Amino acid sequence: MSNIIEISNLSKSFGEVKAVQDLSFKVKRGELFAFLGLNGAGKSTTISIMCGQLKKDSGKIVVDGADLDKSVDKIKSELGVVFQNSVLDKSLSVYDNLKSRAALYGISGNAFKDRLNELSELLEFNGILKRQVGKLSGGQRRRIDIARALLHKPKILILDEPTTGLDPQTRKTVWNVVSQLRHQENMTVFLTTHYMEEAADADYVIILDSGKISAQGTPLQLKNTYTGDFITLYSITEEQVSLLDKPYEVIRDAYRIAVPSTADATKLITKYPDIFTDFEITKGKMDDVFLAVTGKRLTGGETK
Amino acid sequence: MSSLSALIRRNTKLFFKDKGMFFTSLITPIILLVLYATFLANVFRSSFVDALPKGFNVSDGVIDGLVGSQLISSLLAVCCVTVAFMSNMLMVQDKVTGALSDLTITPVKRSTLALGYYISTAVSTLIICFIAVGAGLIYLANVGWYMSVSDIPLIFIDVFLLVMFGTALSSIINFFLSSQGQISAVGTIISAGYGFICGAYMPISSFSEGLQNVLSFLPGTYGTALIRNHTMNGVFNELSDIGFPSEVIENIKDGIDCNIYFFGDKVEESTMYLILGGSVVALVAIYIIINVLKRK
Numbered sequence: 001m002s003n004i005i006e007i008s009n010l011s012k013s014f015g016e017v018k019a020v021q022d023l024s025f026k027v028k029r030g031e032l033f034a035f036l037g038l039n040g041a042g043k044s045t046t047i048s049i050m051c052g053q054l055k056k057d058s059g060k061i062v063v064d065g066a067d068l069d070k071s072v073d074k075i076k077s078e079l080g081v082v083f084q085n086s087v088l089d090k091s092l093s094v095y096d097n098l099k100s101r102a103a104l105y106g107i108s109g110n111a112f113k114d115r116l117n118e119l120s121e122l123l124e125f126n127g128i129l130k131r132q133v134g135k136l137s138g139g140q141r142r143r144i145d146i147a148r149a150l151l152h153k154p155k156i157l158i159l160d161e162p163t164t165g166l167d168p169q170t171r172k173t174v175w176n177v178v179s180q181l182r183h184q185e186n187m188t189v190f191l192t193t194h195y196m197e198e199a200a201d202a203d204y205v206i207i208l209d210s211g212k213i214s215a216q217g218t219p220l221q222l223k224n225t226y227t228g229d230f231i232t233l234y235s236i237t238e239e240q241v242s243l244l245d246k247p248y249e250v251i252r253d254a255y256r257i258a259v260p261s262t263a264d265a266t267k268l269i270t271k272y273p274d275i276f277t278d279f280e281i282t283k284g285k286m287d288d289v290f291l292a293v294t295g296k297r298l299t300g301g302e303t304k
Numbered sequence: 305m306s307s308l309s310a311l312i313r314r315n316t317k318l319f320f321k322d323k324g325m326f327f328t329s330l331i332t333p334i335i336l337l338v339l340y341a342t343f344l345a346n347v348f349r350s351s352f353v354d355a356l357p358k359g360f361n362v363s364d365g366v367i368d369g370l371v372g373s374q375l376i377s378s379l380l381a382v383c384c385v386t387v388a389f390m391s392n393m394l395m396v397q398d399k400v401t402g403a404l405s406d407l408t409i410t411p412v413k414r415s416t417l418a419l420g421y422y423i424s425t426a427v428s429t430l431i432i433c434f435i436a437v438g439a440g441l442i443y444l445a446n447v448g449w450y451m452s453v454s455d456i457p458l459i460f461i462d463v464f465l466l467v468m469f470g471t472a473l474s475s476i477i478n479f480f481l482s483s484q485g486q487i488s489a490v491g492t493i494i495s496a497g498y499g500f501i502c503g504a505y506m507p508i509s510s511f512s513e514g515l516q517n518v519l520s521f522l523p524g525t526y527g528t529a530l531i532r533n534h535t536m537n538g539v540f541n542e543l544s545d546i547g548f549p550s551e552v553i554e555n556i557k558d559g560i561d562c563n564i565y566f567f568g569d570k571v572e573e574s575t576m577y578l579i580l581g582g583s584v585v586a587l588v589a590i591y592i593i594i595n596v597l598k599r600k
Binding site for chain 1: 307310322406
């Protein structure tokens with residue numbers, strides 16, 4: 001797979017604050033790429049620079065072969081952005097909003113009507129076209145935000161914390177649509193999120209901390225590198241667990257042991273077959289990765 | 305071009321749909337109407353009657369026409385600028401709501417976005433001000449009509465130019481605003497203050513000489529004077545016809561800002577047009593340049 005985004009040595013400061021420091025990474029075409037980090041980590045700054053809204057201090061950004069310094073308009077027409085908060089005009093109807101935004105990409109007349117039909121079918125908003133955006137529910141509004149981002153058939157869809165504040169059902173709907181789009185149109189999705197389970201589903205994850213990359217890799221690579229495995233043992237006594245001579249955690253009806261790797265887990269199981277009669281092995285979670293990498297815990301948009 | 309027209313349609317629709325912004329833009333004209341209804345009309349009337357030379361009798365119709373045309377000119381002069389400021393608040397609201405980010409991620413040039421705000425503000429303001437001109441003319445037809453046919457297109461031209469000026473000035477000032485609080489502050493200052501500095505509440509000639517000299521540097525002053533000259537031209541002709549000496553008429557014109565003096569020199573009408581037109585061109589150019597240069 002070729003790279004659709006290549007960022008090298010990107011830096012940006014606001015006065016004394018170094019928002020992004022020497023950032024370099026690549027995004028492959030068609031993948032779901034996740035940017036993980038606390039508020040102020042540099043995620044939005046990076047996106048704003050990519051979208052041509054902020055000037056960079058140094059570095060190079062190439063999107064689909066086009067250099068940001070030379071072809072910002074070409075890059076803009078290949079990016080679709082879903083902002084964290086809806087930025088459509090609340091007092092205008094869904095139709096008027098989409099029509100006015102489409103015109104900014106040169107889409108009007110029949111071309112607009114055709115695209116509107118496609119999107120309203122895909123995102124199921126045909127029945128609310130005449131309603132004011134300000135009167136829509138959170139889920140409906142999010143669907144219109146996505147439709148707006150897709151009006152010009154972008155190659156890259158940037159989702160800036162798209163599901164923050166949405167109910168679980170709407171979050172699921174949003175992800176179903178995004179997943180469908182990726183497969184139908186081979187669209188690259190660039191995601192920033194606070195939700196670990198969303199990052200866990202990504203093809204590649206970068207963890208940003210204070211404007212720098214703290215860790216990067218596939219979720220599996222990150223878990224293998226920064227967390228161990230967990231063995232959960234059922235139907236045994238605490239006396240039996242203590243025989244293993246490993247630190248353990250008591251959970252409701254079982255005991256959980258942390259082991260450095262799957263190989264270590266295998267060794268332990270083969271050494272004590274009588275104890276391991278009812279058990280399961282799980283990988284560490286992205287929360288554990290984030291904690292190990294940054295020393296900070298991040299859950300559902302809030303730090304702990 | 306389709307991008308620009310789409311932006312103009314969007315901005316204009318938003319202004320008229322936002323009842324808060326629309327009615328706030330009418331606050332100053334409404335204040336002026338209230339002031340007029342409560343005491344300004346009487347002040348204008350008595351100051352005019354007191355200024356009449358002995359031996360001259362003027363009919364109530366002429367006095368009503370004079371006071372009415374002065375009110376209309378004040379109202380229009382205020383409307384052209386304050387409505388423009390309020391209508392142009394959309395560019396600040398777009399920053400506050402984040403809509404501006406949604407517009408700037410498109411391939412549309414910043415100069416096009418800037419022009420979109422400028423033209424839509426001018427269109428919204430012109431719609432309101434032209435309606436105000438129409439209402440004013442109907443009012444004058446009822447209280448005392450002395451205008452000639454040639455005055456009417458000139459009033460429309462004056463209003464057009466002053467709207468262009470108000471829009472350009474508000475575009476530059478609003479460009480630097482970025483919060484709801486700043487919108488309210490500037491809105492309040494403009495609504496409350498512009499009526500004074502343009503001579504709507506009281507004639508500039510009644511201010512101190514120093515202040516008069518300062519105000520003579522403001523292009524809006526000449527816009528007000530142009531409108532006032534053209535709304536009141538018919539009444540002055542009538543006064544001349546009934547035998548008022550030209551010196552007396554000139555004195556009245558001095559007293560109600562039909563004549564503007566730049567450090568003692570009377571500014572001709574053609575010069576007023578040049579000043580107003582030139583300042584519109586200069587302000588629009590500055591506005592476009594600061595927009596193009598803006599990228600943090």
